[in-house]
Amino acid sequence: MKHYITFPRVEGTASRQAHADLPPGTFERELGKEGFFGPATHMYHRHPPTGWTAWDGPLKPRAFDLAALPGEHPSPWDAGPVLHNAAVSIRLWKAPRTMDHLARNGDGDELLFIHAGRGDLFCDYGHLAFRPGDYIVLPRSTMWRIDCGEPVTALLVEATNGTYRLPDKGMLGPHAIFDPAMLEVPALDDAFRAQQDEREWRVRIKRRGAVSTVTYPFNPLDAVGWKGDLAPVKVNVADIRPLMSHRYHLPPSAHTTFVADRFVVCTFAPRPFESDPDALKVPFFHNNDDYDEVLFYHAGDFFSRDNIHPGMMTFHPCGFTHGPHPKALNNAFTPKKPATDEYAVMIDARDALEVGAAARSVEWEGYVDSWKTPAPPKAAE
DSSP states (O other), X not given: OOOOOOOOOOOSSOOSSTTBSOOTTOEEEEEESTTTTSOEEEEEESSOTTOOSOOOSSOSOEEEEGGGOOSOOSSGGGSOEEEEOSSEEEXXXXXXXXXXXXXXXXXXXXXXXXXXXXXXEEETTEEEEEOTTEEEEEOTTOEEEEEEXXXXXXXXXXXXXXXXXXXXXXXXXXXXXXXGGGOBOOBOOHHHHHTOOSSOEEEXXXXXXXXXXXXXXXXXXXXXXXXXXXXXEEEEGGGOOOOOOTTSOOOGGGGEEEEETTEEEEEEOOXXXXXXXXXXXXXXXXXXXXXXXXXXXXXXXOTTOSSOOTTEEEEEOTTSEEOSOGGGGGGSSSOSSSBOEEEEEEEEESSOOEEOHXXXXXXXXXXXXXXXXXXXXXXXX
16 A cells, blocks of 8 residues: 655635635636645636647647548457557447457457447357447456447457456445446357357467467357356446436446456446536546556547547546536536436556557647637737
8 A cells, every 4th residue: 555645734815615605706626646646736727727828849649530441350469559559548449240260369358338339249159249438348368259230330448457346335234336236247158059050260379479370170269068166247337327426426436337457437327417516517636646547538528528429538647737618618507408418438548558550640730729728919019
């Protein structure tokens, strides 16, 4: 456990309650350690903390239109990394048709988030039907393939050399956010038995980033039964019941869906806005201290961002302050509608992420400028 020098103190004009009752004409900024779990201070500024007029250098907010990525990927291993570090690798996979081989990840657990398309997943453990909004966790070295009912686009989040777990929900109890009973596991059903055959099958195994191919004279997905407490699981974003507070804007960590080694996966789902007139209704300005933050926009109206559409990804690396876009500040306390209307996947990584070639090819270079505050007009001489 880390120990910090902590001593609560109030200096100058400040609110005693974070994210509410801001002094008139001020903008709140949170500086914290360990994401939103460590000690923190709230600053109250005269100007928006993102009100820059120019930005030079590589550290900047970035956005990628992954929906515009060209090409198709018959295998998940054909999809190049979008963002990655030693603990996590994020890829966007566009599967045009049913896979003619099996995949197996020897590098870590795989999380599939189905952004578009429907079909059936077959794996060692049986059969799972899937639809948009499904999270599917595949334990490391599971053999699997998908049968596409229609072309599939999926966000793949690999827990490199790690394992996915459910978050500790503390005093909320284990049934909050979503009940573990909502998790579905594959079934050894008629569809699974029907796909078993005696023809030749290839298994493409990824280990340390390299792919090896093993060929069998039969379909190795030939299980007749299994028992144990390790299996793939599936849950849909529609089954997530987000935490809410009508008097306090909760931090993103309240929406954690899965945890892994040195990163977390959170889900933003529709929820009512805070009803207290003095509570912030938009994400508060905060420093990206200790974590790189990634958001994949799945569906809906992304109220805190301008010019963002489904299939885009934003990347806010550790080291600067960010928060709502300038236009969203107009609705900081008086939203235009009673509830949010968005689904998004957030990945917070403890270690610096590298930007892959795939992401750079579809980068929106003007994203950093979309935060700008216009310079005031010069006084007449």
